[in-house]
Amino acid sequence: MRDDSCVACAGRIVLQAKESTSRNLARQLSSRTRYPVMYRLVAGLSLCAACLEQLPLIGEEICLQCGREYAADGLCQDCHKITGETLQSNRSLLRYNEWGKDLLGTYKYRGEERLAAFYAKLLTIVVHRYHAGTSFDCIATVPLHEQRLQERGFNQVDLLAKRLGADIGVPVRSLLLRTKRTAKLSQQTGRTAREESMDGAFSWAGEHLGQAGESPYRILLLDDIYTTGSTLRSCAKTIIEHAGPHSHIYSVTIYR
Numbered sequence: 001m002r003d004d005s006c007v008a009c010a011g012r013i014v015l016q017a018k019e020s021t022s023r024n025l026a027r028q029l030s031s032r033t034r035y036p037v038m039y040r041l042v043a044g045l046s047l048c049a050a051c052l053e054q055l056p057l058i059g060e061e062i063c064l065q066c067g068r069e070y071a072a073d074g075l076c077q078d079c080h081k082i083t084g085e086t087l088q089s090n091r092s093l094l095r096y097n098e099w100g101k102d103l104l105g106t107y108k109y110r111g112e113e114r115l116a117a118f119y120a121k122l123l124t125i126v127v128h129r130y131h132a133g134t135s136f137d138c139i140a141t142v143p144l145h146e147q148r149l150q151e152r153g154f155n156q157v158d159l160l161a162k163r164l165g166a167d168i169g170v171p172v173r174s175l176l177l178r179t180k181r182t183a184k185l186s187q188q189t190g191r192t193a194r195e196e197s198m199d200g201a202f203s204w205a206g207e208h209l210g211q212a213g214e215s216p217y218r219i220l221l222l223d224d225i226y227t228t229g230s231t232l233r234s235c236a237k238t239i240i241e242h243a244g245p246h247s248h249i250y251s252v253t254i255y256r
């Protein structure tokens with residue numbers, strides 16, 4: 001892939017052509033953060049003008065718990081049903097459509113450097129959009145099972161975490177191990193089946209998080225997509241069981 005080509009359509013990136021779109025997007029995304037910071041991030045995305053224009057951004061009206069696009073106030077129907085929520089909140093940047101499915105698939109199975117840089121930048125945008133001013137103590141990721149890691153050769157989310165950590169100056173720590181090999185989400189039907197299959201899927205990797213201080217220990221938990229949230233909630237549950245209730249877990253994903 002050439003350096004001046006769009007990571008989504010392989011077309012040529014012409015900076016002047018996407019200038020006004022970059023400005024519009026940066027304006028939309030910078031209600032809680034400084035515009036110049038957001039502009040630099042948006043303008044730096046390796047997308048051509050047409051692909052940038054079509055980026056399926058989640059709008060301003062969202063479910064305050066899971067970050068899904070939502071037109072009324074408060075929580076969505078699914079979040080109303082959750083009891084014993086372990087995540088402080090989830091925030092995502094894009095709606096998961098066919099465009100996202102294809103692009104994420106390419107990244108997951110080929111792990112191209114430029115796509116890693118692109119997706120890491122999207123995660124940085126989510127953090128600036130929703131968590132500007134919050135200081136996080138560490139970044140953690142949803143681990144892959146050993147066997148799947150060997151098949152794939154790398155954990156795509158770990159690569160993103162490293163770049164995001166460098167961008168926002170927060171250390172990445174390996175907090176969890178995946179102890180249960182679960183079927184692919186697409187092969188499981190129904191929300192309850194997913195919740196059950198994720199139950200006990202993770203264990204503590206043994207890191208000591210330090211003394212519980214006055215303020216909560218804030219963890220940014222990363223994954224590529226929030227579907228039902230069962231994977232992220234299961235990770236958060238394991239973290240809280242081992243690190244205590246003063247650990248506050250905020251999940252951030254690219255897609256929702």
Ligand SMILES: [Zn+2]
Nearest residue numbers: 006009048051
């Ligand atoms: Zn393009």
Ligand SMILES: [Zn+2]
Nearest residue numbers: 063066076079
């Ligand atoms: Zn919700």
